[in-house]
Amino acid sequence: MDIFLQQLVNGVVLGAIYALVALGYTMVYGILGLINFAHGEVVMIGAMVALTVIQLLLASGVPLPGPVVAAIGLAAAIPTCMLLGFAIERVAYRPLREAPRLAALITAIGMSIVLQNVAMIIWGRRYHSVPSLLPVTPHQFAGATITDLQIFIVLLAALIMAGLLYLVHRTRLGRAMRATSQNPEVAGLMGVNINTVISMTFIIGSALAAVAGLMVSAYYGVAHYVMGFMLGLKAFTAAVLGGIGNLGGAMLGGLLLGVIESLGAGYIGTLTGGFLGSHYQDVFAFTVLILVLVFRPSGLLGERVTERS
Amino acid sequence: MLETAQRWARFKRDPRAAWAAYVALAVLLIALPFVTDWMLGRTWVRIVAFALLYIMLALGLNIVVGYAGLLDLGYVAFFAVGAYLYALLASPHFGLHLPFWLLMPLCAAIACIFGVLLGAPTLRLRGDYLAIVTLGFGEIIRIFLNNLNAPVNITNGPQGVNLIDPIRLGDFSLAQPHSIAGIAVPSVYNYYYLFLALALAVIFVSIRLENSRIGRAWVAIREDEVAAAAMGINTRNVKLLAFAMGASFGGISGGLFSGFQGFVSPESFTVIESIMILCMVVLGGMGHIPGVALGSVLLVVLPEALRYLGPLQQALFGRVLADPADLRLLVFGLALVLVMQLRPSGLWPSKIRRREFSAQGEEARHERESVYDAAR
Numbered sequence: 001m002d003i004f005l006q007q008l009v010n011g012v013v014l015g016a017i018y019a020l021v022a023l024g025y026t027m028v029y030g031i032l033g034l035i036n037f038a039h040g041e042v043v044m045i046g047a048m049v050a051l052t053v054i055q056l057l058l059a060s061g062v063p064l065p066g067p068v069v070a071a072i073g074l075a076a077a078i079p080t081c082m083l084l085g086f087a088i089e090r091v092a093y094r095p096l097r098e099a100p101r102l103a104a105l106i107t108a109i110g111m112s113i114v115l116q117n118v119a120m121i122i123w124g125r126r127y128h129s130v131p132s133l134l135p136v137t138p139h140q141f142a143g144a145t146i147t148d149l150q151i152f153i154v155l156l157a158a159l160i161m162a163g164l165l166y167l168v169h170r171t172r173l174g175r176a177m178r179a180t181s182q183n184p185e186v187a188g189l190m191g192v193n194i195n196t197v198i199s200m201t202f203i204i205g206s207a208l209a210a211v212a213g214l215m216v217s218a219y220y221g222v223a224h225y226v227m228g229f230m231l232g233l234k235a236f237t238a239a240v241l242g243g244i245g246n247l248g249g250a251m252l253g254g255l256l257l258g259v260i261e262s263l264g265a266g267y268i269g270t271l272t273g274g275f276l277g278s279h280y281q282d283v284f285a286f287t288v289l290i291l292v293l294v295f296r297p298s299g300l301l302g303e304r305v306t307e308r309s
Numbered sequence: 310m311l312e313t314a315q316r317w318a319r320f321k322r323d324p325r326a327a328w329a330a331y332v333a334l335a336v337l338l339i340a341l342p343f344v345t346d347w348m349l350g351r352t353w354v355r356i357v358a359f360a361l362l363y364i365m366l367a368l369g370l371n372i373v374v375g376y377a378g379l380l381d382l383g384y385v386a387f388f389a390v391g392a393y394l395y396a397l398l399a400s401p402h403f404g405l406h407l408p409f410w411l412l413m414p415l416c417a418a419i420a421c422i423f424g425v426l427l428g429a430p431t432l433r434l435r436g437d438y439l440a441i442v443t444l445g446f447g448e449i450i451r452i453f454l455n456n457l458n459a460p461v462n463i464t465n466g467p468q469g470v471n472l473i474d475p476i477r478l479g480d481f482s483l484a485q486p487h488s489i490a491g492i493a494v495p496s497v498y499n500y501y502y503l504f505l506a507l508a509l510a511v512i513f514v515s516i517r518l519e520n521s522r523i524g525r526a527w528v529a530i531r532e533d534e535v536a537a538a539a540m541g542i543n544t545r546n547v548k549l550l551a552f553a554m555g556a557s558f559g560g561i562s563g564g565l566f567s568g569f570q571g572f573v574s575p576e577s578f579t580v581i582e583s584i585m586i587l588c589m590v591v592l593g594g595m596g597h598i599p600g601v602a603l604g605s606v607l608l609v610v611l612p613e614a615l616r617y618l619g620p621l622q623q624a625l626f627g628r629v630l631a632d633p634a635d636l637r638l639l640v641f642g643l644a645l646v647l648v649m650q651l652r653p654s655g656l657w658p659s660k661i662r663r664r665e666f667s668a669q670g671e672e673a674r675h676e677r678e679s680v681y682d683a684a685r
């Protein structure tokens with residue numbers, strides 16, 4: 001029972017991060033129908049920029065409390081990522097809006113390779129260790145151990161997601177975004193400036209990515225120039241699991257994927273009598289994904305897609 | 310001016326010209342390893358042989374993506390299945406040394422089974438859902454290859470399988486240099502000629518498939534699945550067939566890869582590799598055989614050629630400004646983005662596709678413009 005609760009807690013923390021990244025994928029997909037492969041790289045660059053600022057601050061010797069340093073790092077990473085997301089859309093995707101969808105996909109892959117290698121040239125090939133800025137005092141909770149960092153990650157993620165839901169469902173911009181995702185042409189006729197909406201989508205998604213980047217690097221204590229790729233894949237998987245294009249789906253999918261992964265890692269050994277070890281946690285995640293899609297082909301919360309009209 | 314154009318048009322229609330072109334191409338392909346070796350060195354003969362291998366692989370994926378329009382991001386799984394099958398059945402790892410002629414059909418058959426295994430549960434999925442499931446499937450295969458060394462050692466885990474038997478055709482071992490009619494033929498050349506022959510066979514099969522009833526059924530499904538079903542095409546079987554065919558091409562290429570390399574490890578079968586193969590298909594021109602071949606050759610040769618970035622900098626600036634290993638992939642990524650911006654339907658798209666695309670583009674642009682006018 002203790003292991004179960006502990007893995008559940010770890011899973012929720014991981015899931016909160018996945019959900020933040022998955023939101024970026026799902027928003028872009030909902031509007032453009034494009035898998036933005038470069039999104040994982042935006043997460044990585046967010047982590048790297050935040051880390052660089054944090055290291056500079058710590059090296060300068062200014063006595064600031066840890067959380068303030070982390071906040072300053074984040075404050076530097078968010079605008080950088082917003083700018084990056086805006087630039088990616090402008091340079092790489094906008095010219096291809098009328099092109100076949102696979103052309104845009106290949107461009108996204110190309111952008112991902114470019115960003116990864118630019119990051120490698122700037123920050124080098126080595127693993128950067130992330131200093132722990134938040135107190136990691138463990139709290140005992142019904143047999144499971146939770147650190148302040150974990151609580152903070154979950155709370156911040158929840159806050160951001162609530163903010164995003166408010167933005168999308170209660171503001172003018174949100175209404176424009178929903179209209180554009182339903183039908184760009186008609187939205188344009190109704191006076192929505194589609195280009196602005198698409199740019200804003202990328203900017204908001206990238207801001208979430210920056211936060212997720214700092215979270216994931218602080219959680220694992222390490223940052224590396226290829227960290228974005230696998231994280232991006234997992235987050236995209238989460239978005240699909242929940243039903244791509246659906247905000248609630250991305251959140252649910254992210255949480256589920258995180259929980260499934262950590263429970264899988266914790267129990268797969270005992271379930272299979274020690275035959276399969278915890279290396280198989282990714283197999284677990286992907287198998288669940290395949291099973292879910294076999295029975296609900298458009299994800300958990302996705303609308304039933306009728307035959308293409 | 311007009312006269313030369315007319316003469317050129319007449320020349321193009323002349324069957325003798327076509328024959329001359331084929332003969333020239335054949336001579337070029339036969340002489341290619343000698344010329345490459347002489348001009349660029351032995352490593353480049355190897356790279357050219359790899360390019361041929363990737364042509365086979367990409368043509369396999371072309372069936373799934375190009376013809377049937379099913380986006381597969383885990384294609385490398387079938388390549389891995391073929392490669393590991395060959396490695397396990399023809400190496401000291403299990404002490405088995407099956408002959409090439411038995412292994413190739415086996416690679417194709419087992420990969421085909423895996424293709425159906427992946428295809429069957431995913432038939433209802435569309436577009437990007439299918440993409441992510443295939444991607445997950447590819448990862449599952451790789452993770453199993455990586456971890457099936459305990460408790461029973463099957464794949465030897467991350468270390469991979471070593472000392473794989475080189476390809477032997479009867480008594481003719483491709484790993485040894487031979488002397489044919491007084492001309493010395495080193496080992497790499499043998500592989501080049503084998504791959505050339507097989508690549509031509511795969512191209513032939515692809516062309517025949519494309520023009521067959523099945524090929525037309527695939528294209529119909531790609532264009533509109535509902536309409537295809539209404540025309541009496543059994544979409545389930547035809548899609549499964551596309552998966553199976555594509556997978557068996559991948560399996561055969563995998564077996565050849567194993568025999569050529571002499572070593573396999575799970576490292577060679579990551580998601581990136583799947584994505585690369587997809588890039589070959591899309592960059593060249595989906596569904597168009599010469600385009601796909603061009604894409605494969607480019608994507609194999611380009612990263613290798615970019616290794617010369619170091620010496621180039623030395624020559625231009627007198628010193629190496631940036632590590633060529635760092636720049637290589639960067640330039641590669643930029644090239645992908647740039648090509649897609651300039652030629653969204655691929656470098657060498659089929660005539661039909663080009664026509665469709667330009668018409669569609671015109672029409673769509675027209676519509677868009679009016680929409681944006683209203684928006685302002």
